Amino acid sequence: MGLTLYQRDDCHLCDQALAALAAARAPAFASVFIDGDPELEARYGQRVPVLRADADARELDWPFDAAAVRRWLAG
Template sequence: MRLILYQRDDCHLCDLALAELARARVPDFDSVFIDDDAQLEARYGERVPVLRDGQADRELAWPFDAAAVARFVEE
């Protein structure tokens, strides 16, 4: 599993998402900021934060809590 959290700079919801990932004790994920990437901006735009499993090609969109993150990681 390769987890990626797509987020923006100065994003309050992204900060909340990071807190939920910590609560779910997600051990390893990459943070990707979409602000300076036109393709990611077009894909995610106002949807951030989005947690993506790059290997399984699936996403968990905000809002999510620690329990939802744990289920997403376990699937």
């Protein structure tokens, strides 16, 4: 499953999301920083961090913890 984490530079919530993903032992994912991309900022600006499954476009919005990530990945 391809995963993408949408985030911002200098985002403490994004740091917490990275910790939750590590605790959940999530598979490898791409990190996309939305700063400076008008389309991504419009879509994700107030929602980051957001984890997206590339195959089916499911998204997991913040806030989430390791247990929520595991449930979402199984989902």
